[in-house]
Amino acid sequence: MSDSPKLDFIREIISTDLSTGKHETPITRFPPEPNGYLHLGHAKSICLNFGIAQENPGAKCNLRFDDTNPEKEETEYVDSIKEDVKWLGFDWNDDLYFASDYFEFFYNCAVDLINKGLAYVDEESPEEIKLHRGNVNTPGTPSGFRERTIEENLEAFANMKAGKYKEGQAVLRAKIGLTSSNMNMRDPVMYRIMHAAHHRTGSDWCIYPMYDFAHPLEDAHEHITHSLCTLEFENHRPLYDWFIKNCPVPSAPRQIEFARLSLTYTIMSKRKLLQLVNEGHVSGWDDPRLPTISGIRRRGYPAAAIRAFCKRIGITKYNGTTDVALLEHDIRDHLNTHAPRRMAVLEPLKVLIENFSEEPTTSATIPNHPQDASYGEREVTLSAEIYIEQEDFMEDPPKKFFRLGPERYVRLRGGPIIQCTGFEKSESGEITLVRANLLPDTTGKDAPEGVKCKAAIHWVDAATAVDAEVRLYDRLFTVEDPDSAEGGFTSVLNPDSVKTVTAKVEASLAGEAPGTSFQFERNGYFVTDSKDHKPGEKTVFNRTTPLRDSWGKAK
Template structure:
């Protein structure tokens, strides 16, 4: 899908504009650097939108660079899904795909350069001791007993690390900066660590791998990234980003800028917590429609266009905020409303028998989309026995209830006016069926009672309806800001998925050309499975706003 570029002015565009006016750069190059250890989520979509569209606006380039520096958690399957998701969003990245592992030889040489400048050393402290020695925000760090090794010894020890003479975790390479720095990131950060595991791209060529902080700025420099854009949690890391670049021999100097990450109500966008949900079977997989992953949203029925428009309009700032999920849902509904055909379906069926109607079948003409007459009409059968939703009938009189009540007239959607006359219950006291009468002269006629229009409910013919399975998806979490909770198990919504055996009008059997449709008065849905005639499955994409 070709996207027309429209943007809202923000501080990043102001920076770029100034850099171009001052001729700091001839061309603009950005990058999107995901770690291939999970699926992309909607927070990544914001970053993709920003980086690729900056390149598009300024006739520059945007690189997709996989940060494959941790073989413990990375997998080729995630590479494929990430590329697939980016293409689904409508962006072309085929010729600009890079891997940090492409630069392992160069990054290794830069590590040796820092050692030769006495700015890096091999440390044999354990992982726990390194963490303990770092200190706190109020307490300075403690110098490692291995910090004052000679340059020659450090080069020798680093070479031993490379060739596998140390067990995993027994040694690492650290930058020699300042253990008393106010910024904990600068307290001799780790640059290289040992990992004896096969890398999906470099196989077993390496047993030492650079950290993100060390490799990222070097990769940016090698790819001549002009504006390295990241989220605010990397603000404290910028000083390390610049320190590394200032102390190596490089040809190009990129600059890092931070913007606020996307935070949405009722969603968790922490990859670690999303992994927890998948691993512990709280969701079916990464592409579960309750997940905020792009694959999950796609399975739920969200279009790439709605996500694109959402990212386009939320803006870019350097202040953290929590965006209401209704903002995203607005763009989803707006997109679906334009293209979705209308049908009728009943989630919780209740039988209505029309006493004064014969056994004949009527065919009623209805618009496929009331807001787009060009879509044409569909024919819906109407018969003596129909289904309505249980929620559309109330036994006790309630003046504020606007649907079917014993003795009250109500209109069936695009059809006749009916009145409930008699209720039949089963031995448990539950309503089994309702006998009604219909007014045969009310089809396509405006009827008012006390100068007020009659309220409308939807229906399907019992004889002609198709049995379907409907997945009703709700928020996975019960609270608006689940990210604040350490124990996310306690806030998981037990009703995040409700499966219903329902009935829909027969026209949905022929659904082929449209991925999404509206069940009138219920919501928007998409077709999931059509393998067997009597096994149609629909996912609810989103509720209608007024219901």
């Protein structure tokens, strides 16, 4: 029996095509529209298309921008998409293309269809065209312009290109039929007029191809063997094949559809993500609460963990929703292995060690990773004043509370044991200071006889601590399926999706480079913010994920 892992259905198709000699090697493409930032759904497609290229000798994956709508596309989006693909660990090498590279080719293909009697210029209004196409139960009716002669259509199309029509006055339609149950086949629009400057071609063109016309021609022009797209394009495949069959193209790609990525507590619509940005619900496209690749990168999600997650969920033909907890598990799993440990106190409570002296303990030696000695150790200073978490002290602790309380003992992580000798409270009853004594010669040793010490807590030396702005990010929505919320997806935004605290952190963290991840012991995984953290000047951390799935526990 073979030990080879089972291939998904797309890789099985490709394997068969290679073994039968249909193709020497696969050529795939990742074809984003530069009208927004990429999100986790795109990450799945990137990993699939570029992954296939990496797995097969001589194969390649083109990065191609479908820039056929100048009103929505910007160079900013092109640059961000390139950065995202690189960050995920993939490279298109020299295989970078734009739909706008093929504008003349598209135009010539359209002229060829007109000459074959397979396309016509329609001057009906958009409303009339929609009405005359009918619906799934009613056949369409021919436009009054459908029977124009080839010469009339060639002249009208040339006039469209020359800018002699206003927007909405004319379109070029494929002449296929008006009775198909597949609405995509009812004389679809191939070209529309847009008097808008293009981010690459400027004002050279005022007619732009529709996606369904341009996309198959781009694939054929680049000799793509397997055109992989999500399931919503399944009904578009007959049209894809029709254009490939009837246009003068150099190759015949095969379109294959797979299920898109859907996550609980998440929206993946670029339109809705744009709404969140424009309405100020988030700080921008790279807000760490968004599922955009720039957002998850800023939040500290490792690229390797994203690749592992995409591999885990696999490629199927059936739509479904993946629990976001699975993604968070893969993030934790990766960071648990790769993130060095540090101590940070998010809700500081000062402890005064009243019997502190310079000897015998002025520092603690702590391993940077409990399972990997290659990360080394660090010396952490200890002085008469330290910070601990407020939750690690209770005035009247219950029986199973093993941290600090009156007369109780607790070990400082990597350091000595201390005993609480008293505490101070404010007029409102808040604990403001804990007093303690240090037990000499207890660093790295068992508790002395008669001393009950069952827990170790993290801490930060007050003399060397650095103030850090720590942003505690959580899920952006309160329900699993925000798209189906009765009041719309913005009605179920989580009001606690971010909380900012001023924490006390180890001094060395102030000098770390932006985008560096750590586990704050007992608090979770955190990363220095890529925009606002300034080494040596301003210390800013984003919480990547807690140590455990608190949402699952709550449910």
